Amino acid sequence: MSGLEQSLPAWIYSDPGFFERERQTVFRTGWQVVCHVNDVPNAGDYQTLDLLGERVIALRGDDGTVRCFHNACRHRAARLVDGSEGNCGHRLVCPYHAWSYGLDGSLKNVPRWQGFEDLDLAAHGLKPVEQEIWRGFVFVRFAPGLPSVAEMMAPYEAEIEPHGFEDLQPQGRVTLRPRPVNWKNVADNYADGLHIPVAHPGLTRLFGPTYAMEAGTWTDRLWGDITEAPSSNWVERNYQALLDSFDHLPPEGRRRWLYYRLWPNLAFDVYPDQVDFMQFIPVSPTETLIREIAYVRPDARREVKAARYLNWRINRQVNAEDTVLIQRVQDGMASSGYVSGPLGPSEVCLAAFARRLKAQIPEAALDHAPKEAA
Template sequence: MSPEIERSLPAWIYSDPGFFERERESVFRSAWQVVCHVNDVPNAGDYQTLDFLGEQVLVLRGNDGVVRSFHNACRHRAARLADGSHGNCGHRLVCPYHAWSYGLDGALLRTPPWQGFGDLDLSQHGLAPVEQEIFLGFVFVRFAPGLPSVAQMMSPYLDELAPHGFETLVPQGRVTLRPRSVNWKNVADNYADGLHIPVAHPGLTRLFGPSYAMEAQPWVDKLWGEVAETPSSNWSERGYQALMPVFDHLPAEQRRRWSYYKLWPNLAFDVYPDQVDFMQFIPVSPTETLIREISYARPDSRREARAARYLNWRINRQVNAEDTVLIQRVQDGMGSSSYVSGPLSPDEVCLASFARRLKADIPEAGLPHPPAKAA
């Protein structure tokens, strides 16, 4: 008897407002989110912010050198404290609404004397902390307990990540935000879909040949390909191939490997010999997603390293353009009355793993159609 074929997630959960609200509470409250790298906030008073499903997070470097995460809201009347995606607040944070001031450790330092708060216990009104984990230099936060630590979730790959020196990475430019009119799961699905590579990404196919592979661990998927030595017909790819031996800080088996790690539920790290990119699929509404991304690299001023990073950008700019069209095609097709879900190939292990995980968190994800609403 042949084994039962697994199926993809049903189309209705890629646009249903009620299911989106279930995800907000059952999936994302306890999910780890990347805010920045510690090297994005190198000096006292440096900060980075993240807005995520109504929550506002502030990561701040203290005078003592410690990086801390707080809710970006004044304890008086909830006014947003730090503006923009990043900046430096000096020696204290001052609320622009009523001038309450906070130290870089989050402690409430002062309220204006004319406001009548003379008897207020300042020690009880510091900034509200957000649970934080610093993993290999990246600052993660979450809003409720539940999942294992990031280190535990990523544990199957710690040894192979070590040579890349994540802790030493420095930002290459600033965070880019790319809005997409699709459900966040369509972005996540596409990232972990290996079968479309030879169909829709000719550049990656030239680079990897038949070497592209994937595997699913309990909390993280890994996809990877080996950059071929046979020169590509495309000049960007051919130039990049020629620069692979430059990255001799890596063991020989990793110098030509592009590895992709997708952490449950909506984070991804693209790990190249020349740089590391992170992508975040931020849910905005049932049919809107904000892709948040930035590149980091080991300090390396060599001309060859700079050239490799530039060529990497050229190659992946084309890949991103191709993926943008693909995920919109899928989102549009999800609205067809003819489609419920599709069969998954035995090779689509990452998609199957993602579907099982979501169904475990929200059992309705296993229903072919939305549950009937109570009368």
């Protein structure tokens, strides 16, 4: 009998009952990134995150502190702010009944004519969400469970340090890319190394044989070193020629692309020229929103701007290739001829992801969905 580990079973990539188990366990206890503190530089600036019925607002206070609250009025639960970002001035005012809140979340005023003279204002401030700010990135979670983000990323602090995460500035806005696939297929593809030489010719030209990965307890690390041999593709070749411009990094870091996948649904792409996060937001058993944005160091040099543009060109092609691949897998999961498959010795991140999910939801080890009790 083969000693290889097996991939997760196909049924959990479309089953509504399993998706609900994930919502209640994996996603209530998992850390979710909302934004970077530099996305909300001024008092009243806010960023929002919607996830499986939870709505969060990250808000910069008058005192300069960034706080996270549920985006719901304490009166009748009306959503307080719309859109992904904005500025509310010095008060958050509910558009339903005009209850108003300070930027620290405290309830400041209820219109007198509504008859709430005896209401304890201090007891009806906005509900805070547990948060952690790690190297400038604002995270939230809805129930305790996982270690802190700092603990999850601790093994990689030394190589992250030179990139100066705390000083990063947003490059544009958050984009949302809908995909008709289960979130786990997006996460699996991100940490699948075997498809790189098969389906990503551009990355293969750039990395050569250097692409590798390792699985941590809660975070997987992947990396590839950009070769010095000029690529036959002009975009890649020009990008290669600009990498020595990033002299804030040690020489070995100027040519290294780093990827970190944090359990359950977040990835950081750390390039010499920029840092992206990619969040796999589950919408339904077969729908996912890929939420992403790039951040950069303040640097107005032409060669730096050129490198960022070329990076975008390279990764736009990679994303297009991955979109097709992930859809192929999601389609194949519906086949009665597939249950699960063997994982090769190098597929350590896929195996680690499967073990984490099985630890939180034991049914993930079953080949088929359990029959409902009569």
